[in-house]
Amino acid sequence: MPDFLTYRLALILPRPRALLVASIDGVFVLPQISISRWERVAQQLTRSIQENWGLGAILLDVVDEDCPDTPCAVVEVRNSLLSYSASLAAVDLDEINGQALKLTEREVIRSLLNGRNIGRGPFSRIGWLEDVQDWIRQCVTDQATYFDENVRQLNASGSFALVRFPMHAGPAYWLKATGTPNIHELYITVCLAQISPSFLPPLLGVRTEWNAWITQEAGYPLDDVPTLSNFKTAVRSLAELQMETLNCTDMLTRAGALDHCVPVLRSRVDQVMNYLMAVMPRQTSTRAPRLEEHRLRQLGIILRDAFDRLEALEIPDTLIHNDLNPGNILLDGCRCRFTDWAEAYVGNPFLSLQLFLVIAEKRAPNHEGEFWRKQLSEAYCDMWSKLLNGSQIARACSLIPLLSVYSCLHGRGDWFGSERSKTPPFEAYARCLARHMDRAAQSPEFLGALCR
Incomplete structure (x- = not known):
């Protein structure tokens, strides 16, 4: 898959209701911009439109039903009519070549120009x-x-x-x-x-x-100043938030938080391992060895045992933020605020710690990743020591590295039996996490926890 995607731009002038287009050999066509597939589309498009033509812009919609390789980005121009680039011309929709716009694209643009709602959402409209x-x-x-x-x-x-x-x-x-x-x-x-x-x-x-x-707006993203001190503030704030929500799990699940409690995750182990046994033979890359079927069956047994042991610790379920990237953590004085709750779960709190440690380790300076991991783990566990004893915390920390990878693979659980689960990218993702589980299951800390 190429790293860049080309968008055709339907630049709408609100007054008069017209389109800004380019002209090639006397034929009006939509201007184009190529942007990275891996960054935010709206942010890249509006920035590029400003840089190329000096236009302030708001993205209204992306129409890709008819032409996914070169989708049409429908944009409202925020400048006055007199301030747009001389390289563009304002024309009526019907003046644009029939081949320059697909049927659905033309229908969407015409509805926007006429102020009609055709059910594409509240932000697919001018104004x-x-x-x-x-x-x-x-x-x-x-x-x-x-x-x-x-x-x-x-x-x-x-x-x-x-x-x-x-x-x-x-x-x-x-x-x-x-x-x-x-x-x-x-x-x-x-x-x-x-x-x-x-x-x-x-x-x-x-x-x-x-x-x-x-x-x-409250504070600034942790990514802006990714120091160990700020990461400690974040992990302590996470623990405080989780302790505040200990008695609110029913409210959170009714609101839409997904259930990642031990019984739910454990009940899907066979289904997950059967899926991995089906997709592992389709691996074509030789950079990492395949996991054989007998090893995947062993991992299933190990996972169920680990879940049993975690459940026996009687650590109360609470809020889990399953998208703890530093952009979703805002530093606000002596504490942090958390955003982007689409991946909110309810389950063992230490699942969030493991996700946070993985991300923090990547932000640590060279050769300091393990030191950061230890410092942040101690800060988080110290907060939970107000409610849990040392044995509960130590055993949970030993079991969680394996179980958190399984939790990530399980995710929302909406992929089971879906078309998405049959796509090569998702199969590759699942195989990658299976290898992470295999490594976690062989760590001395985890093996020690199984011997207790």
């Missing part, structure tokens, strides 16, 4: 940005709101949005909206804002018809 700014004004009642023009759009589609609204004075505000399959993130966020408001950015407003919410 939604102004509606959000009006909404923020209604939410912010303690100060005047003067918006800076440098709006930053990070995520976009007809039903998804992630946009930062800077102000001339005071804190910035964020819009987030989610569609399928992450609709539940709104309800988990609202639930957590009620249970533990000091661990989330301040929630100012909710609009259920958009499945959207407004928050006030």
